[in-house]
Amino acid sequence: KAKSLKKRVTSYTKLARQSNRMRRMIMETASMEFVTTHTEAEALLLEADFIKRYRPRYNILLRDDKSFPSILLTGDHAFPQVLKHRGAQTRKGDYFGPFASVWAVNETLATLQRAFLLRSCSDTVFAARTRPCLQHQIKRCSAPCVDRISETDYQASVADARAFLTGGSRKIQQQFADLMQEASDAEAFEQAAGYRDRIRALTRIQARHGINLQGIGEADVIAVHQAGGQTCVQVFFFRAGANYGNRAYFPSHSRDDDAEMVLDAFLGQFYSKALPPKTVMVSHSPPNRQLMGEALSVRAGRTVRLMRPQRGSKRNLVKHALANALDALGRRMAESASQRRLLEGLALALDLDGAPERIEVYDNSHVSGTKAVGAMIVAGPEGFIKKAYRK
Template sequence: MTQTDAPLTGHKLIHSYLKTLDASPGVYRMLDEQMRVLYVGKARNLKNRVSNYARPTGHSGRIARMISETRSMMFLTTATETEALLLEQNLIKQLKPKYNVLLRDDKSFPNILVAKDHAFPQIRKHRGAKKTKGSYYGPFASAGAVNRTLNQLQRVFLLRDCSDSTYEGRTRPCLNYQIKRCSAPCVGKISQDDYAASVRDAEKFLSGKTTGIQERLADEMAKASEAMEFERAAAMRDRIRALTQVQTAQGINPRGVSEADVIALHMDGGQACVQVFFIRANQNWGNRDYYPRLAADVSETEVMEAFLGQFYDTKEPPKQVILSHGVENEDLLLDALSQKAGRKVDIIVPQRGEKMDLVAGAARNARESLARKMAESATQGKLLKGLAEAFDLDAPPQRVEVYDNSHIQGAHAVGAMIVAGPEGFMKNSYRKFNIRGEELTPGDDFGMMKEVLKRRFKRLLKEDPDRSKGDWPDLLLIDGGAGQVSAVREIMEDMGVGDIPMVGVAKGLDRDAGKEEFHRTGKQVMALRHNDPVLYFVQRMRDEAHRFAIGTHRAKRSKAVGVTPLDDVPGVGARRKKALLMHFGSAKAVGRANLADLKAVEGISEAMAQTIYDFFHEK
C-alpha cells in the first residue's frame, strides 16, 4: 500500500498510516520525495513498530533525520516473522537504502570438490552452484586457503587435479607424478581400489579424522619394509611426514569446536569491521574481514543482526555461529538459519573457555584491521582531493572508473573496468567485457573502447537512471591519448552522459612511467610533476586496470587453447578427438576427409563417421 499526502511530512505522515495497519508481521519501507528508499525494516507487529516512528520526540539523531526526510511509506505483510526477516534482508541488498547497515562485499566462498563423476575422482577448487556430482568441503575464506589445503592433500594422498580431458589424453605420467604429488591413475600406476582408498582417506582428513589415516600409513610402511619393498616403504614414510607437517601447522585449531563461524565486530569513529573465521572439521580454514556501510548512531547489536541476515542470505550456516555481540531478534535469526541449513543451528555469545578465546582472537583482528583501514582511508581521501584539484573537478570523486583493453592482434579481445574510491580499489565492482563487435577491425582499440563504454552506460541508464544508487562514476580514466578521448566522448554525448568528467592517460615521451600526459576534451594536454603523489595514484590505478585486463585476456585465451571444431561434433569426446587428430593430423584434415577415410579410424563406427561427415559438410 502506498499513500502520499503533500501537506504531511515526517512523523505526522507516518502517523496517518496507523489507521490502515494491523498487528501482522511484515516489512516497511520509508521513501523520500524522489521515491528513493531511505530505510527498510521488519516488524513482528507492523502497527506497533510504525507507531514508534509516529512519536514527535525521543528518537536518536539518525532516526530523527530519517523521519524528517520521509515523504511516503510502503508496506508488505508476511505470513510469519521469520519470513519478514528474510524479506527485509533481501530488500536491503537489492535497494541499498541510505539508513540501513549494508554488507557491501558479498562474494561466494570457494570449496574443495571431490568429484564423483569419474572412476578416478578429481580433487579441485570449486566456486558457485554445487551442480557437479561429488562431495563438497568448505567454505574456505579465500582461494589461497583452498590452494594450500589442496597442496597438502596432494602431498599426502596423491590425488589427481587434472581435468577429465587432460586425464583421457595422457600416455605417460605428468610432472606431478615425478614430484610425488599424484599417483598417476591416468597411465595405470595405481589400481582403482587403491585410488578409491586414498580418496576415502582424503575425505576423512577434510572431515577432521586424521588419526586412523596415520596409523594405516604406518602399518603399510612397516609391511613394505618387512617385504623389502623399500621404495614403497619410503613413499609411505614421505606421506606420513607430510601429514605430520600438516597437523603441526594446524596447531592453532580448536579441539572443542568442530564446525562453526566465529564472528567478531569492532566499531570506531562511525566505521565497523567484522571478522569471520571459518572452523570446519576442527580446522581453521581462514578468515575474511568485512567493512559494512553504516549510518550514524547504530548500535553493535543492530550491526551484528544486519550482518548475519545478509551474510547468510546466500551461504549455508554451520552448526554453530559464535558471536562477539548478541542480537535483538535471536529467535528469528535462529529460525531463519535453521530453516536454511535444514538442521538446528546454535547462536552462541561465549563468556568463557575455548569459544571465548576464539572470539577474542577474532575481535583483536577486527580491531587491528579497522585501524589499518581507517589509516588507508585517510590517505586515500587526500589522494582523491588531489585528483580533483589536478583535473579541475567540482569535488573529490567518490567513484573513479578506469578502462583498458587487452588482445593479441585483435584475437581474444577483452575490455576491463576497475573501480577506486575512498576505501581504495573496489574489487567487487570490477567488470570484464568480451568484445563482441564483429564489424571491428582486429586491433581497433578505438572501436573496442567505444563498445565497452557504450555497453557500460547502456546498463547504467537501464538499472539506475536517476543516478541514486552510487554506481555512477564521478571520473573516467581511459588508457590512451587524444584519439581515445575523442572516440569515448562521442559515445558519451550520444548517450546523454557527457557531463561525466573524463581523462585520457597517455604514456608520453619515450613511453616512460612518470612522463604521462593527460588529455581532456577542449583543454590543453597537461602533465603532473614526476614526484606528485597524485601521479603515482593515477599510475597505480592504470596499472591495476592493465593487470586486470591482461589476466582476463589470458584466461580467455587459455580456454581457447586446444579448442577445435571437433569439440562441437555430437558424440566426439576426448578419446575419439585424439584418435581423429592422430590419424589425420589436424581438425581441418578431418573436415576434408571422405566417409570411407573416417570409417577407417580406430574407434569410429559407421554411424559416428556419418555424423562427423555431416557436421562438416552441412556447415
C-alpha cells in the same frame, strides 16, 4: 519486519523519538509495500534477502558478498576428482569448507594431492589420456587414467582423503607411519620415502590450520569491533576441528548504529548466501538473538546454535576474533587516512574543487587490429573498488 504493522507504521509518525538516520529515511519515503510471511523467522530471512537485492540507502549493508571457495570430492565418477569449487553445490560429491581464501584452498588441495595422489584433471582430460601426465611424474597423482592404480586402491585413497578432511588427520598419519615401517622392513626404501613425504605434507597442513582443536567441530566465530563511526566484523571458520581461515568485513552503516545492530544485520545478510554451521559464536548479542537462531536453523534445514560464550575455550576464540577485528579496523582506518591525503593532494595538483570521489582507469589492447579487449578499474576514497571493474 513486525508482528503488528499498524504499530510499526504508527511509530514512524513520532519523529522526535527517531534517530537522525530514521528521520531522514521517513522524510524521503514516498510509498510503502507489505509482504505477509508465515513466521517471524521467515520474515527475518526475507528482510535480509531484500536488503541484499535492493541495497537500500538507510540499511546496514554488507558490501563484500562474494561466495566462499570450498573443496569438492566428486561422486559421479569411478575415480573421483578433487577440485576447488565456488557457488551452488549442484554436482554430486562431498563438499568441504568454506575456506576463507583461495590461498587456503589451494594449499589444502596441494596437500591432498601430495598425501593421497588424487587426480585434479577434468573427466574429459581423464578420458583422453594415453600416458601419465606431469602431475604423476612429480608424485601428485597416482595416474588412474592409464591404470597405474586399481579402482579399489584409488577408492581407498579417496576414503583416506575424506577422513582427513573430516578430522581424522592423526589416524591417517599413523596409518601412513605403519605402512612406511612395513616398507622399510621389506627394504622397499623408495616406497617408504613416499610415505614419509606424505606424512610430512599432512603434518605441515595440520600445523598451519590448527587441526583437531578440542571442542570445536563445525562453527563460525564472529566478532564486532567499532571505532570512529566504522565497524569491522571478523569471521573465523572452523570445520571438522580445523581452522579454515578468517575474513574481515566492513559493513556500510549509519554512525549511530551500535555493534548489536550491525551484527544483527550482518548475520541475516551473510547467511542468506552461506550455509550456517551447527554453531555460530558471537561477541555481542543481537537484538533478536532467539529469532535469529530460528532463522538460521530454517536456512540450514537443521538446528543452528547461536551463542555468546562467557568463559572457557570458546570465549577465548571470540576474544581472539575480537583482537583480529580491532587490528583489521585499525589498518583500514590508517589506509583510508592515507588514501584521503593522496586524493587531497591530487585535487590540489589539478586545481579541483575537492578530492575526487571516483577515479576510473581504462586500457585497451588488440592483436594487429583484432581481438580487441578493453578494461576499466575503479578507485575511491577507500581504495580500489573491485566490484566496479569492467572488461
